[in-house]
Amino acid sequence: MGSHEPDLWSAPVASAAVDADVRIPGSKSITNRALILAALADGPSVVRSPLRARDTLLMASALRSLGVGVEDVDGDWSVTPGELRGPANVDCGLAGTVARFVPPAAVLARGDVEFDGDAQMRERPMGPILDALRTLGGTIDDDGRNALPLTVRGQGKMPGGTVEIDASSSSQFVSALLLAGARYDAGVTIHHVGKPVPSLPHIEMTVGMLRARGVEVDDSDPNTWRVAPGPIKAIDVEVEPDLSNAAPFLAAGLVTGGRVRVLSWPDETSQPGDHLHEIFGLMGAHVRLDSEGLTLRGPESIAGLDLDLHDVGELTPVIAAVATLASEPSYLRGIAHLRGHETDRLAALSTELARLGADIRETDDGLEIRPRPLHGAVFRTYADHRMAHAGAVLGLVVPDLQIENIATTSKTLPDFVGMWTAMLSREAAA
Template sequence: MGSQTSDLWPAPLASTAVDADVRVPGSKSITNRALLLAALADGPSVVGEPLRARDTSLMVGALQALGTRIEEAPEGWRVSPGPLRGPGAVDCGLAGTVMRFVPPVAVLAQGDIDFDGDPRARQRPMGPILDALRDLGGTIDDGGRNALPFTVRGAGSMPGGKVEMDASSSSQFVSALLLAGARYDDGVTVHHVGKPVPSLPHIEMTVGMLRERGVQVDDGDPHTWRVKPGAVRALDTEVEPDLSNAAPFLAAGLVTGGRVRVLGWPETTSQPGDLLREIFGLMGAHVRVDSEGLTLRGPDTIAGVDLDLHDVSELTPVIAAVAALATEPSHLRGIAHIRGHETDRLAALASELNRLGGDVRETDDGLEIRPRPLRGADFRTYHDHRMAHAGAVLGLVVPGVRIEDIATTSKTLPDFTGMWTSMLNREAAA
């Protein structure tokens, strides 16, 4: 992938230990689930304090294309469900939650709904959800590709029932069916077959949000989830801060031996990003949560780790960047499936960390990282927001890192560069 010099962002170097309070915007995972459930609900509701970023704007546009009314309100987005109908066109961008979650809703629409997205989106795994929808009674025309672009030929209802799928490449395939399943005539029973499902906390988040809205979900049997048919109760939602997007800011405190407090960190949450406090603790940080938020104090030296990140794989890029700055080797495991994320994240991380002078080797299901002295270089992002986060963390302590396409961070964090420089300006003024 080539770069034009004008597309390169000089990553700011930290002149001293970072000392800052940070407030991150709302959770993408919660915002998009809340929007979709509000569109299926039995009355209007408000999604309060939502994340406003590319992925959530794409979800708003997708639901509007199906006939849902979504309006700006002082407290967030007001969602008024209407009859689901086509014809319509959905732009998925590069948002997995849109390309996986919306087709199971589109089968309930009366009419055709066309789906497409960014060029890379056409390479992301879609077969399990499209095959499952066909097995449950839906009609989808994808030209035999099992990938974007495709057309869902909505019949106004969906039989539902039992289906087997291999969700080992993404937990979103399971969540997608659970979110819409209560509106199917017979509900839905999803049985996973194959290697373990990654990111199980995201499925637990889905189940919790369904139950909050009165939907009956049975997840008592291994690898099986049952959603009974019935109404989705309208419920106003207050969206929590996005804990995964807090990763680069907390890492800033860790790699500079400083202090970062993420304001509003929930004391209990279903977000997988909550495991950052444990992971960064293993890497040497002191982490504490209180009524004001989560405070991380960085160590003098960073410890290497051996981590299974299967359930929190979206944290891998930032953790890999921190591991490259440690005093000991690290092994990140259980993440073969992130080869199918926004980019092949394992190949991308190995390539870019090695470009900076690192010693990183891909394994069958992860990365082996042996710390080496790093040097400045251009850091490619592959249109992946979390790769950009990793580059920014490295740039705090490695002079001369220039990040390609920093604007890709708008996918989930629209003002990343403003927040990053503000954090460092507070550090300079401290």
């Protein structure tokens, strides 16, 4: 790709150690779960401080198309459930949460609900959730593709019951059934069979949000979740900051030997991004959580890492970027499932980091990274917001790095470029 391409963003270089306070918008994972639960609840509710980004706007649009009232009220979303109905068309974009969470609700609608999305979303696996919904009594037409586009033929109700599912490629398959399962006639019991489920914190987040709404969930047996049938209570909810989106900003403090504080970091949370605290600590940063937020101070030299990232795979792109700047090799393990994310993240990382001069090798379940000097080049994102984050972090210390399609960050962070530039302008003033 030549430098004449119009969508290349010259990543800014940090002229000194970054010194900034950063406020991260709301969590995509919490916002989209809260919207689904509010749509299926027994009365109106408010989702406060939601993330407003492509993935969450697509979720709000999907629910509106099914007859749910989702109104903007002073930056919050007021949700009024109604009888779900088709015909409806749902645009999933590149949002796995929309493509996977909405069909288990759409089976409760009366009428046909058609789902499609971006070209890359048509490549992402859907088979486990579609097979599970058919087993539980739903009717779905996908011409045998196990992928988008597809049509859910809603009957106005769903028998439910017990289902076996292989969720080893995505925890979203389990969360999707949990979110709607209380509205099924017999509830739902999910038995996971196969390799370990990745990103378990996301399932724990789903279970916690269900229990907060009075739904009975039994997860006492390994790889089994039971949701009793019953109402989902309408509750107002405040959305936490998206801690995974804090990764590039904290990494900025790490790679420049500076200080970054992420404001309003929650004391307790089930978000996978909370593990950045310990992971960046292992890489040499000093990290402290207090009432103001999470403050990271970067080290003089970045340590290598040998870590299983199975439960926090979405953090891998930024961690891999930081690892290329370490003083010793890093081994990132347990992340084979990233091959089925927005793009094949392992292939994308190994290709793009190598383009900058990194010594990186893809393994069966991860990446091996041996540091060596990096140089500028075009860093491609593959329409993946977390790849763009990784490139921006490296651009702080690698001159002449250009990121293709930085706009893809709008998937979960509407003004990433503005926030990044503001962080560096504070650095200049410090």
